Amino acid sequence: MQRFRELSPLRKKEAVFGWRLVSPAVILIGIFILYPVLYNIYLSFFQVSLTPGVPNKFVGFQNYRELLTDPTFWNSFGITMLFVLITVVGSILVGLGVALLMNKEFPGRGIVRALILFPYVAPVISTVFAWQYVLMPLNGPLTILLSNLGIMDVTQDLVNNPNNAFLVVSFYSIWKNFPFIYLMILSRLQSISQDYYEAADIDGANGWQKFHHITLPELYYVIGSLVLLRGIWNFYKFEEVYLLSKEARTLPIYLYEKAFTGLPELGVAAAIATVLFIVMMVLISIYVRKVLKW
Amino acid sequence: MVKKLTVVILTVLVSAMVFTQTITFWHTQVETNRQQRIRALAQIFEAQTGITINLVPIEENEILEQIPRAVQAGTLPDVIEGGISPILLLGSQGFMDTELNAKIIEDFGDVYEGVSRLMKAPDGGYYGVPFHAWVQGIWYKANLFEERDLGAPTSWYNILTAAKALNDPANGFYGLILPKKADAYTEQVFSQIALSNGARPIDRDGNILFNTPEMIESFRFYKELGKYSKPGFTSVPAALNGYLNNEAAMVFYSTYIMDDIAVEEVQKQRVEQFDPKLVENTGFANFMVNIRPSSFGEVVGLGILNTSDNKDAAEQWVKFLMSGNNYIYWLHMAPGGMNPTRSSIAQMDEFLDNPVLERYGKDQITTIISALDTVERFEFMEGEIIEEMSILSGNFVVGRAINLMFANDWTPQQTAQWAQKEAERLLGY
Numbered sequence: 001m002q003r004f005r006e007l008s009p010l011r012k013k014e015a016v017f018g019w020r021l022v023s024p025a026v027i028l029i030g031i032f033i034l035y036p037v038l039y040n041i042y043l044s045f046f047q048v049s050l051t052p053g054v055p056n057k058f059v060g061f062q063n064y065r066e067l068l069t070d071p072t073f074w075n076s077f078g079i080t081m082l083f084v085l086i087t088v089v090g091s092i093l094v095g096l097g098v099a100l101l102m103n104k105e106f107p108g109r110g111i112v113r114a115l116i117l118f119p120y121v122a123p124v125i126s127t128v129f130a131w132q133y134v135l136m137p138l139n140g141p142l143t144i145l146l147s148n149l150g151i152m153d154v155t156q157d158l159v160n161n162p163n164n165a166f167l168v169v170s171f172y173s174i175w176k177n178f179p180f181i182y183l184m185i186l187s188r189l190q191s192i193s194q195d196y197y198e199a200a201d202i203d204g205a206n207g208w209q210k211f212h213h214i215t216l217p218e219l220y221y222v223i224g225s226l227v228l229l230r231g232i233w234n235f236y237k238f239e240e241v242y243l244l245s246k247e248a249r250t251l252p253i254y255l256y257e258k259a260f261t262g263l264p265e266l267g268v269a270a271a272i273a274t275v276l277f278i279v280m281m282v283l284i285s286i287y288v289r290k291v292l293k294w
Numbered sequence: 295m296v297k298k299l300t301v302v303i304l305t306v307l308v309s310a311m312v313f314t315q316t317i318t319f320w321h322t323q324v325e326t327n328r329q330q331r332i333r334a335l336a337q338i339f340e341a342q343t344g345i346t347i348n349l350v351p352i353e354e355n356e357i358l359e360q361i362p363r364a365v366q367a368g369t370l371p372d373v374i375e376g377g378i379s380p381i382l383l384l385g386s387q388g389f390m391d392t393e394l395n396a397k398i399i400e401d402f403g404d405v406y407e408g409v410s411r412l413m414k415a416p417d418g419g420y421y422g423v424p425f426h427a428w429v430q431g432i433w434y435k436a437n438l439f440e441e442r443d444l445g446a447p448t449s450w451y452n453i454l455t456a457a458k459a460l461n462d463p464a465n466g467f468y469g470l471i472l473p474k475k476a477d478a479y480t481e482q483v484f485s486q487i488a489l490s491n492g493a494r495p496i497d498r499d500g501n502i503l504f505n506t507p508e509m510i511e512s513f514r515f516y517k518e519l520g521k522y523s524k525p526g527f528t529s530v531p532a533a534l535n536g537y538l539n540n541e542a543a544m545v546f547y548s549t550y551i552m553d554d555i556a557v558e559e560v561q562k563q564r565v566e567q568f569d570p571k572l573v574e575n576t577g578f579a580n581f582m583v584n585i586r587p588s589s590f591g592e593v594v595g596l597g598i599l600n601t602s603d604n605k606d607a608a609e610q611w612v613k614f615l616m617s618g619n620n621y622i623y624w625l626h627m628a629p630g631g632m633n634p635t636r637s638s639i640a641q642m643d644e645f646l647d648n649p650v651l652e653r654y655g656k657d658q659i660t661t662i663i664s665a666l667d668t669v670e671r672f673e674f675m676e677g678e679i680i681e682e683m684s685i686l687s688g689n690f691v692v693g694r695a696i697n698l699m700f701a702n703d704w705t706p707q708q709t710a711q712w713a714q715k716e717a718e719r720l721l722g723y
Contacts, residue, residue: 050362050365050366050387136526137525137526138466138524138525138526154525155525155526156525157525157526157527160474160475160526160527160697161527161701162476162697162698162701163701163702246476247476247697256359257689259362260359260360260362260363261358261359261362261688261689261690263383263684263685263688263720264362266362266366
């Protein structure tokens with residue numbers, strides 16, 4: 001790469017012009033992304049004061065030490081990782097299954113395809129209320145059904161029980177988000193050339209072999225990208241979890257409580273956000289290099 | 295001519311924008327009908343004074359979470375309407391104008407001493423002006439109690455005996471409805487039980503007392519009651535609906551329940567069938583006793599914040615809300631639940647001229663209001679404020695302890711131990 005001063009006058013002008021063109025985007029990214037991230041890291045080294053006139057107090061790495069020795073943090077971290085694993089794997093499997101079904105011709109396919117999108121397009125708050133209603137103890141329709149099947153006791157309050165809440169929220173998240181996966185996979189399925197399947201038919205391949213050797217490899221990058229996207233989204237998922245049950249105790253809820261309840265500890269909350277950011281960046285870079293091989 | 299007219303219009307518009315004052319008012323009355331009334335009051339106030347009120351309704355359970363967010367964003371209101379916990383939290387952090395709040399109380403001259411005490415700042419002045427108040431107790435099916443010859447549920451013994459005797463889960467009827475969620479409602483119910491047993495989570499010297507025998511005994515009693523309670527962790531609306539639906543013999547609730555019990559159209563917003571006999575068949579135990587008597591209630595205050603740039607307008611708004619017909623109009627949005635904190639208003643015929651208050655009668659309303667003088671809470675001890683309690687309340691320590699006790703079938707000792715450790719962690723001991 002040539003240094004700027006070594007460029008010809010024309011090239012220099014082109015380079016300056018190029019910077020002028022991208023500068024609005026650079027400035028906007030700086031203001032809306034870089035500044036909040038850096039300010040958050042800065043805050044994580046302070047005991048943030050809420051009292052007017054009292055300045056923030058520099059505490060070095062104390063917030064990080066406090067955080068990393070807090071069992072509640074590690075407990076929430078474990079729950080969050082499990083939540084991401086269950087919801088990503090669950091929604092991919094359900095989305096893939098439904099996409100494969102919806103790729104087949106059958107009467108009324110258009111309507112069914114549209115209906116499947118309902119959980120994804122419906123507002124979170126309305127679906128949350130619906131889930132709270134169907135899982136109500138004693139009178140919830142799903143509670144009654146599950147108790148009739150002998151799966152659970154009709155007096156159980158699944159949504160508000162801190163031991164069950166995490167599982168209920170995970171199932172809700174799979175139900176809410178699988179249509180997005182389904183949509184992405186379906187659009188890729190429709191672009192796979194039929195020639196491959198015809199050639200496989202000639203070779204005598206069965207359904208599973210066609211799926212394993214043609215469909216799955218063709219879907220590799222789509223599924224890979226979906227795992228990455230859903231992984232990031234679900235790692236930071238707040239509103240669905242918080243609205244359905246505050247008892248689920250994932251990391252974003254823990255962060256929120258540290259930052260905004262009781263006597264808030266904004267410095268510690270900033271440290272949590274920084275740790276989450278670092279963990280996420282490491283996981284993403286490993287995934288992108290080793291799995292997606294981009 | 296057109297130019298002149300344009301200049302005049304622009305001048306009027308600009309001057310209106312420059313000179314119109316706006317103050318932000320946070321309140322906890324989120325129900326639609328209550329918001330309509332508050333909007334009407336704000337419009338009258340604006341017509342009279344030219345001051346615009348920016349109304350921000352916030353759920354009672356959410357207000358403690360909104361405060362720090364607003365502090366960081368610099369969007370705290372000029373005036374806040376809230377319970378003791380948010381007012382104390384703001385006051386202890388230096389956000390309340392204690393002098394101006396005190397001046398308003400003094401200007402009125404007839405605010406009840408008992409409720410003012412709960413808003414008093416330790417170094418003089420008041421964190422807020424007591425605005426309205428409610429009392430909590432057990433509302434019970436008096437007819438069933440009479441049939442079985444059960445005593446009124448005012449003592450631990452009577453409550454447990456009645457819960458056992460009337461519990462009939464096979465027919466969808468339970469002894470009582472008990473909250474078990476990690477929220478303010480659970481803490482309110484537990485407060486009365488613990489205080490009637492001489493237990494409190496923290497004393498004036500800051501000693502955390504969750505692991506005392508009195509507190510463990512209180513957790514044990516709560517857990518025992520849970521055996522005869524309607525299943526579920528139970529939110530406030532669920533408790534109310536359960537009682538109105540005839541699903542339980544007793545419910546812990548505030549005097550806010552009075553219009554739901556008495557007025558057909560209010561009751562029918564919650565349940566399908568109106569029970570016209572519910573008023574006469576319902577009793578109210580407004581105190582509880584085990585080793586000592588205890589009443590529980592909440593005073594909702596109006597506080598002007600130090601950060602307000604429009605303190606004069608804020609003072610006018612507070613005085614407007616607490617005067618004459620405006621005050622009565624506000625209180626009547628929840629008759630029985632919202633009781634006046636000014637003696638002159640409580641004695642006005644216009645205040646008692648209400649279909650709900652009439653059904654209960656002047657004597658019962660007077661009894662409720664008088665109970666406010668003896669209300670006890672974890673945040674107060676012998677006239678002094680225990681500010682650390684607002685941190686424990688803000689983090690729902692009591693509610694979470696009870697929630698975990700029922701979810702994990704913890705013993706009362708385990709529950710007390712958890713609460714003790716959690717309180718120590720939060721207070722940095």
